Amino acid sequence: MQLDRRRLLGLLVALGASTAVNRQLAFGASAACDVTMFGKLDMDAIHELGREYLAQRPAATEVDVIAKLLAASQNDTETLEQLRTEVVADFTAGRIVNLAGWFVSETEGRVFAALSRCNS
């Protein structure tokens, strides 16, 4: 998990984000809650999936890292590609979690969890 987190922090650096990302952006209701990069998503469903992830991984600090990544994103295409790489790496390494019956990668679960904090 630690290795995983370091890799995510590396992503932040690669994206040009400061490690002192504005916490309001990361955990508040603005940039991190801008889900347009993911297309049309059912936010009620996202909340349900995110809550389930947090229930299974209550100490998952990597969710914070993902939230910062999303908040710091200045290029949707690059961010999506980075997430895609992480997701494939998760599946390859067997890092998966079952949410509402869906077998998803840990990274997907963390994104759902980060997004579920919006408006909550």
Added chain:
Amino acid sequence: MLIDTEQLEDGSLLEAKVIIAGGGMAGLLLARQLGDAGIDVLVLESGGQAQDSRVQSLYAGKMTLGGPGNAERNMDGYLIASRMRYLGGSGNVWGGKCAPLDPLDFERRDWIAHSGWPVTRASMQSFYDRACDLLGLPHFHVDAQAMTGAPEPLFAGKSSRFTARPRCYTRCSGAVANSTYHDYKLAASNHERVRIHLKANLTRIKLSADGQRVASLEVRCLNGRTHQARASTYILAMGGIENARLLMVSNDVHRSGIGNHSDWLGRAFQGHAVIEHEQQPTVMLIRSSAAMTPFDALDRGKVHIVLGVSDAAQRDLKGTNLTISMPRGIGAGSGVGVTPQAFARRLAGSKISERREAYFVIEHTPNRDSRLSLIRDELDELQMPRIRLDMRFSAAETERFTPMLTMFATELGRTEAGRLQWRNGAADLVAAMSLSRHHMGATRMAVNAKNGVVDEHCRVHGVQNLYVAGSSVFPTSGIANPTLTLLALAFRLGDHLRPRLSA
């Protein structure tokens, strides 16, 4: 020729060179085979030409279904509903799905207790081909690509864990429109060398005093008349449950039943279980709907594929056989039913996706505790002890199912082919099972009497003139629907018997 046995005088003697007990798919094929060789054959069929509830009730018994850590299910009704007792047998309601067993299914797998056949997949090929010819099917190849003309499309060569397994439907099955099964029955009943005695119930096999030969059969009718039947060779072809029941009931000489030298008779009963759940459908997401066309099972005349765990993956994981069928697309969903799909599609940059109904079939491995036994104090109308089936899945299935399913989900994600939805855990497995009508293993085949009931030629160990046909001889059951294999074995048995009986 069809004969109403109830019309015969009480105490009649029925004689032929060969007597086959059971007028189902295997029995009728063997009758034709031997008849074609000029051998007089007599078939004893319990029912008439149509279903009769009184006859069908002879199948009644008790049944439970269970597995470690799972709640036991009472399934008494399955014993009546899963088979048919009239001319044509369960072929009258068979859906017609055909597939051979996989090569690994025949092999001894050191991680699966009691696995291994005395025959190989390669040695069965010619018999499978003849069974396909009989059923109007293309010949099955081990390699699905040779049949479909294309590689497995979902993983497109990116996964060594799964492989395509071919399947095809025949019209020679009672449950389909424009069925040719009536002709199948006529081919036996009109055969000049074949006499089919309807309403003739085999109730006891009488052995010689030394127990090494069948001397005669006791035949009873529901009108109270009892007859005797004699032949030089006898074949039981009454289905995967009744074959064992008759051998257990006939304990006059061998007290534990005929062929029961090592307490295998009735044990290792296997049945295929479809894993599904009505309230929580198994749904998957894919990137390309066009890629899924070879999985479509709507066109009965066309070969379709299912995904199977590859032989290499089974070896690596010390797993069991498992298939994933994705026969049709399902409509759009909403909420959490589709959101992970939408998210994954966005990440993968895919513009198309399809939701597919999916179901899983797991191999039921040989388990001595999964067994048939007699209820000695409950007799049917013919004074036969009723049957009890305690069908048991073991840790081999319950503990391996989730890891293998997770492997499928992992491969879907890793190759960006899709996502899988399956909510249930190992403790819910038995509750999610929908049992097929496949009854296998209770008179298992083994070279040595220590390990089975019949030998590699399907002859009952220790009895010179008694053979068993049908899926009860399967040592292991793989995933494939058993009919094609039991017909292939019937061809094989016919080839074995013909020169011996003609001499």
